[in-house]
Amino acid sequence: MKKRFVSGLKYTLIYSVITFALLEGLLWIMGYRPYANTDYEVVSKPKNPYVADANLGIQLNPGTYRLKLNKKVKFKATHQENGQRFIPKKFEACINKVLFLGCSYTYGYGVNDNESFTAITQKKHHDWKVENAAVVGYGTAQHLLQLRERLINETPECVVLCLSSVHFIRTVLSQNYRANLRIGYRRSSSDVDDRMNGARFPYFDNTSGKVKHAKWEDLYSEIPGRYWSASINLLQNLRDKSKEPDCDPIKVTASLIKEMQDLCDKKGVAFGVICLDSNHETKALEKQLKMSHWLNVGFSFKSKKYTHLPYDSHPNAKGHKKIAQSVIPFLEKLMSDG
Known part of the structure; x- marks a missing residue:
């Protein structure tokens, strides 16, 4: 037997x-193939330019940092105590405060403090107080939470949301973006789980119709073996697909931007959207919102002339100058229209 x-x-x-x-x-x-992650190397001196946040996922860590991306792209970034990136400014009387909300493109990832399009805008208008509240990795859910908090005690002259086509998956926290966050962060540093302890990433929950949070440790899980087996990687992909949010990212983004518009209207704050790049989703969003203050910059993040490609797709100094050429006249009109 x-x-x-x-x-x-x-x-x-x-x-x-x-x-x-x-x-x-x-x-x-x-x-079909096993999973192969494209590693993105970031070296920072001192370490930890970004820290965990229980409401927004991550925040800027105050200090001055020298960063190197993929062994090639070097830049210096200064983070202020108020959680914003430093913008050099001449000491003159500031009449109007302009608040920028955005992601790494607006933050100026890859360029020095004085080279971002927000800094160029400040240089052009000394009578404005330009504030760059953009943070790497943010989507529209984070921008809404930022604005809710800021408008409690502040009344800027205008608020500008800098939108990108990459924001849609962030706003609903798609499985693809969850994987990018979890895998990318963990492969970039051995102690990332300790540093991200307490981080909670906001997203729009379609069932409740509200912004909810996902803990860092619950963001994404991998089936063992997907890095060496095509079969297991296929199984992982099928599981991820079954967990995708049951909602339309375009409609979700539109509803969040409408709430941002309403918040600004109640405070008498001018509000505009700057759409940095363009695809079918951004075009559909523009059609839904029908905003009077909407700017299509039409920037290409595949341009070798205006980005750091082939090492990184963020705009270089020339790219930020090009973006500023569209942003500044748009802001001037937004301010004059009130």
Whole structure:
């Protein structure tokens, strides 16, 4: 009896291995592959330019940092105590405060403090107090939470939301973006789990119709073996697809921007949207919102002339100058229209 059991188990294992090997070979023929992550190296001196935040996911860590991206792109970034990036300014009387909300493109990832399009805007208008509240990795859910908090005690002359096509998946915290966050951060540093302890990332929950939060440790889980097996990676992808949010990212983004507009209207604050790049989603969003103050910059993050490609796709100093050429006249009109 024991021999029959052992023999049966042996053949079961053999058949399982053969079946798995055949399936793996078939998937390779069909073009499926194990998961291969494109590592993105960031070296910062001092360390930790960004820290965990229980409401916004991450925040800027105050201090001056020298960063190097993928061994090539170097820049200096100064983070202020108020959680904003420093903008050099001449000491003159400031009549109007202009608040920029955005992601790494607006933050100026890859360029020095004085080279971002927000800094160029400040240089052009000494009578404005330009504040750059953009943070790497933010989407529209974070921007709404930022604005809610800021308008409690502040009344800027105008608020500008700098939108990008990458924000849609962030706003609903899609499985793809969850994977990018979790895998990318963890592969960039061995102690990232300790540093991200307490981080909660906001997203729009379609069931409740409200902004909710996902803990860092609950963001994303991987099936062991996906880095060496096409079969397991396919299983992971199918599982991720089944967990995708059941909502329209365009409609969600539109509802959040409308709330931002309403918040500004109640405080008598001018509000505008600067759409940095363009795709079918941004075009559909513009059509839904029908805003009077909407700017399409039309920037290409694939341009080798205006970005750091092939090392990084963020705008270089020339790219920020190009963006500023569109942003400044738009802001001037927004301010004059009130």
